[in-house]
Amino acid sequence: MNKIVNMEQWGLNDFIKNQISPEEVGVIGRVITEGNKIYKIMTEQGVKIGEVKGKSIYESSGREEFPSVGDWVILDRIGSENGNARIERILQRKSKLSRKVAGKRFDEQIIATNIDYIFISMSLNNDFNLRRLERYLTIVWDSMAIPVILLTKADLSTDADKKILEIERVAPAVDILTTSVVTGDGIAAIRKYLTRGITIAFIGSSGVGKSSIINYLKGESVMEVQALRNDDKGRHTTTQRQMVAISGAGTIIDTPGMREIQMMDMGESLDRTFKDIDEIAKRCKFSDCQHQNEPGCAVREALESGEIDKDRWNNFLKMKKEIDYYNRKTDKKADNEYWLKFKKISIAQRQLNKERRKKQ
Numbered sequence: 468m469n470k471i472v473n474m475e476q477w478g479l480n481d482f483i484k485n486q487i488s489p490e491e492v493g494v495i496g497r498v499i500t501e502g503n504k505i506y507k508i509m510t511e512q513g514v515k516i517g518e519v520k521g522k523s524i525y526e527s528s529g530r531e532e533f534p535s536v537g538d539w540v541i542l543d544r545i546g547s548e549n550g551n552a553r554i555e556r557i558l559q560r561k562s563k564l565s566r567k568v569a570g571k572r573f574d575e576q577i578i579a580t581n582i583d584y585i586f587i588s589m590s591l592n593n594d595f596n597l598r599r600l601e602r603y604l605t606i607v608w609d610s611m612a613i614p615v616i617l618l619t620k621a622d623l624s625t626d627a628d629k630k631i632l633e634i635e636r637v638a639p640a641v642d643i644l645t646t647s648v649v650t651g652d653g654i655a656a657i658r659k660y661l662t663r664g665i666t667i668a669f670i671g672s673s674g675v676g677k678s679s680i681i682n683y684l685k686g687e688s689v690m691e692v693q694a695l696r697n698d699d700k701g702r703h704t705t706t707q708r709q710m711v712a713i714s715g716a717g718t719i720i721d722t723p724g725m726r727e728i729q730m731m732d733m734g735e736s737l738d739r740t741f742k743d744i745d746e747i748a749k750r751c752k753f754s755d756c757q758h759q760n761e762p763g764c765a766v767r768e769a770l771e772s773g774e775i776d777k778d779r780w781n782n783f784l785k786m787k788k789e790i791d792y793y794n795r796k797t798d799k800k801a802d803n804e805y806w807l808k809f810k811k812i813s814i815a816q817r818q819l820n821k822e823r824r825k826k827q
């Protein structure tokens with residue numbers, strides 16, 4: 468059979484190839500869209516339709532797992548003579564962007580996998596929100612992909628410089644790009660990241676202009692774009708995650724807008740997002756300082772002097788609480804640890820209060 472698609476452009480590399488033994492029969496492909504447990508998969512023979520049938524994936528991975536957009540998979544065959552191809556297994560992922568599903572359940576929702584850069588998209592006119600950015604950053608650090616902040620609709624903004632300064636304070640180590648599809652400004656800078664074999668995922672609220680940029684890069688209308696509305700409360704036009712290739716470059720995954728970004732077991736990533744706070748907390752007199760009213764608390768001092776912004780601090784606490792709650796709900800060990808720590812702290816606190824009372 469002749470090859471019609473160059474899979475290297477779709478990101479095929481040694482990390483993936485090394486996971487396949489020479490004896491393994493089957494066809495390698497990359498999931499480009501999903502819907503109702505039916506997947507469109509790019510292969511060297513073009514797009515194939517794949518399904519997870521029976522227990523195939525369960526048997527190979529030892530757990531209930533479904534493919535996501537961005538996944539490399541092995542199909543049982545290329546032809547479609549006998550219906551859809553069967554997805555035999557999912558190859559190991561080098562990155563995985565997830566959040567907690569909305570609502571009361573504690574399940575993971577995978578947004579996309581095998582991504583190199585995640586462009587956190589915010590529009591410079593209506594969508595600007597630093598607290599939401601801190602949430603996005605945390606799930607992105609957790610994914611193992613590299614975050615880039617993409618500011619869109621520069622043509623509609625008069626205070627872009629001021630906003631960039633605010634972002635730099637919240638995310639000092641992250642690249643920031645400013646773009647407009649109306650003037651074309653900044654789009655070339657995206658291409659610098661999107662070299663051959665690289666995958667970028669666009670995330671962000673609905674209506675910020677993610678699909679518009681993909682169409683601009685593609686040079687044609689491959690993604691549906693919202694009809695213009697001035698209130699920015701457009702409906703979701705992008706309802707699915709979808710991966711496209713940009714000729715001469717890499718691939719982009721478009722995602723629908725996310726209303727809620729809820730935390731999972733992401734404590735380490737939270738500390739990375741709030742590295743400044745983490746560093747200051749190391750200067751507290753007690754290593755298990757809760758930054759309440761312990762003596763020698765560097766965090767309280769920094770809050771008073773303005774070194775730590777109060778809104779940023781409150782967002783950190785809120786997200787931390789969410790993570791602790793998730794851990795307690797999903798992991799018995801974390802549960803025990805949490806309560807042990809809690810107990811230790813309340814004992815120490817009681818002791819401290821007692822000593823204070825004695826002095827008075």
Ligand SMILES: Nc1nc2c(ncn2[C@@H]2O[C@H](COP(=O)(O)OP(=O)(O)O)[C@@H](O)[C@H]2O)c(=O)[nH]1
Nearest residue numbers: 620647648673674675676677678679692693695
């Ligand atoms: N003025 C201006 N409008 C834009 C720009 N990018 C996108 N839009 C408009 O914003 C709306 C939402 O764009 P869309 O790409 O669908 O956003 P998405 O939901 O993030 O994919 C559409 O009406 C676009 O025409 C831009 O750079 N400048």
Ligand SMILES: [Mg+2]
Nearest residue numbers: 677678704705
């Ligand atoms: Mg869209």
Ligand SMILES: [Zn+2]
Nearest residue numbers: 751756758764
């Ligand atoms: Zn402290």
